[in-house]
Amino acid sequence: GENVEQHPSTLSVQEGDSAVIKCTYSDSASNYFPWYKQELGKGPQLIIDIRSNVGEKKDQRIAVTLNKTAKHFSLHITETQPEDSAVYFCAASGGPTGAGGGNKLTFGTGTQLKVEL
Amino acid sequence: EAQVTQNPRYLITVTGKKLTVTCSQNMNHEYMSWYRQDPGLGLRQIYYSMNVEVTDKGDVPEGYKVSRKEKRNFPLILESPSPNQTSLYFCASRRPDNEQFFGPGTRLTVL
Numbered sequence: 504g505e506n507v508e509q510h511p512s513t514l515s516v517q518e519g520d521s522a523v524i525k526c527t528y529s530d531s532a533s534n535y536f537p538w539y540k541q542e543l544g545k546g547p548q549l550i551i552d553i554r555s556n557v558g559e560k561k562d563q564r565i566a567v568t569l570n571k572t573a574k575h576f577s578l579h580i581t582e583t584q585p586e587d588s589a590v591y592f593c594a595a596s597g598g599p600t601g602a603g604g605g606n607k608l609t610f611g612t613g614t615q616l617k618v619e620l
Numbered sequence: 621e622a623q624v625t626q627n628p629r630y631l632i633t634v635t636g637k638k639l640t641v642t643c644s645q646n647m648n649h650e651y652m653s654w655y656r657q658d659p660g661l662g663l664r665q666i667y668y669s670m671n672v673e674v675t676d677k678g679d680v681p682e683g684y685k686v687s688r689k690e691k692r693n694f695p696l697i698l699e700s701p702s703p704n705q706t707s708l709y710f711c712a713s714r715r716p717d718n719e720q721f722f723g724p725g726t727r728l729t730v731l
Contacts, residue, residue: 549719
């Protein structure tokens with residue numbers, strides 16, 4: 504089945520700096536790669552996603568890049584702010600005939616991002 | 621407002637006492653699932669349901685049961701909870717384009 508590895512597990516940056524979180528996946532059939540932000544005491548919320556027919560996607564200060572050949576994707580946050588402090592999860596969705604009823608989301612282990620003033 | 625709700629949000633119980641965590645979504649999604657979140661392990665799928673009366677095991681189903689009698693509800697049942705089921709649990713529902721929505725979580729402690 505799919506295996507998603509996420510690095511780093513913790514990341515501390517100064518306010519205004521950029522933050523980059525990287526993930527690799529194992530199943531070449533995966534075609535959907537979302538990123539979730541989890542604030543303390545809340546459920547994960549989708550912040551951006553990318554599909555396999557696109558190499559990069561941007562939404563204001565956040566962007567995601569995908570390299571299908573190398574099977575890795577990354578989250579980039581620019582001009583970080585204290586409210587960006589949270590746990591971030593990457594995930595990969597297998598193909599329609601894969602495990603979990605098809606299109607199952609497999610998650611990375613999370614990155615605790617801390618933006619310091 | 622489109623949302624996934626879970627109850628209770630916090631629960632402390634004792635070993636062996638059956639419990640149910642409810643989950644409901646108002647988005648008419650067919651696919652729903654349960655995850656547990658443990659430090660350093662991310663989110664692991666417990667069970668999923670592709671539609672009413674269609675459920676199947678995820679990655680860590682041991683000790684759990686689910687049912688899907690209505691499209692909007694997907695309860696998680698622990699018939700004989702044990703301390704290793706102490707965790708943070710999330711229910712989620714998914715759109716056909718794969719975008720997944722999570723509930724607020726249930727923090728369960730089994731003594």
